[in-house]
Amino acid sequence: MSNKPEMGIDDAIVLLLGAPGSPGSVPGRLNGITRLEKLVFLLEKETQAPEWLTEEANFEPYNFGPFSAEVYKAVDMLSAAKLVVDSGSKAASDEDTWEQRNMIGGELAGDDPYATRDFELTDRGWRYFHALAAELPDGAIEDVAGLKQRFARLPLRQLVRYVYQRYEDYTTKSIIRDDILGRRP
Template sequence: MNTRKKLPLALLYADEEQQIDGRTRFQKLIFLMQMEGNLNDLTPTETYRFEPYDYGPFSSTLYDDLDNHIERGLIEDSKETLDEEDDIVQYKYHLKPEGREFIEENESGAEFERVVEEAKRIVQEYGDVPLPELIDMVYSKYPDYAENSVLR
């Protein structure tokens, strides 16, 4: 499995609750891992390519990889309806026991441990930040990714 595909697993593995609430939060945390993590030696094929979108940096490939991990039984996703009238839902992503087992059996190398350490740092720094504040932080630090925002 290439490094890029390991990033979502590392993020969930690093989070003590092993859950990320919301697609937008997942996107921002992976983006911050790549931008602020000590991962600059990864090649472009080992990272996600983000582009400015409705809520800042967005990578469709990240969704593809999440779907692949869900199909393989490593990650579970669930939907919670936040507002039935406006049809607003929030996705929640959990690392399944099979995902934890997969990581512990297959990803014991120094490179993956470094990725997990960076993920832990990002989760500690940004994991509990309310989503509107997280988006604002990303916009202020990386204004090029705010150019297509529906919030600006």
Template sequence: MGNPIEIDDAIVLLLGTATHGATSGEIRGITRLEKLIFLLERETSSKDWLQQDAGFEAYNFGPFSQKIYQAVDTLAAAQLIEDSSSLAPDTMDSWEEREVIGPNSGSPGDRINPYTTRDFHLTERGWRYFNALKQELTPEAMVELQNFKRQFAFLPLRQLIRYVYSRYEEFTTKSLIRDEVLGTGG
């Protein structure tokens, strides 16, 4: 491995990794992306190749990393990803952004409607970058990434969040939605 693989690179790798039954090159929702990076750091051998930590901390909606938000803004500015917004099928994907970042944060995802979600797609330039990044990983790491994406990327968002909350309770101590997610009366 010659070049360091950082958080923005991990996002590109997750986006581009092909998996059966899914459109390659996209992840729908910033919350989904954030929870995927969280799980990638904890449930794969990514520590062997990921040379930057996302710096997750317990926050209002479970594990939170400002680095994820900064990375997608950087990737969009570099025209490696397209950061589009669309109406969210439910409000779960917009919790963090409304409460932590806010709808008028100055990011490319500025929205009038607070119930929109940010969807990410690799651009043509992003695909070229993905192919270069792939060469930095071992074939085993790419297979693991593919299996990881197959397991987690297409779960319904509520199920993904519930999985994170139930497995990593230490990141839910400040959560405003813990009882709702885990179904505990409080």
């Protein structure tokens, strides 16, 4: 019997939110569902997280590259549990609203084409983050923080381009592929 704690996608989201970010970033906060989704994708692909996560997000190619219904479900569950505030706000540009404008997780966006979903840990969420962090193997929080510091503050288009260039298999159904990568012969 393993002593490995159960760590699901909801836990990965809490850890991403709570991990230290770049200087000047708001602690416990990420802006945009597309950004959050791409960070969970990179967490699975470019960190040691698969060693401690007991659930996969099951990403598959979709309209905007790698997509996971599990990430959307996890965010909704975290919000219902009052661990995360999921608030709609005005996006800086329409690039932050690709998925909402095309009805992927757009319930909060309503009819506003420039609304985005932002996520922030509540006090209860911070307590849960610290409890989760205590269960992780040595170096895991630093691994998550390194990913967050590297990618969370990038302009969304640059983050998506990075994912598209590194993981082209996940762009086969993308409706923005040519826009992000340029037309291919």
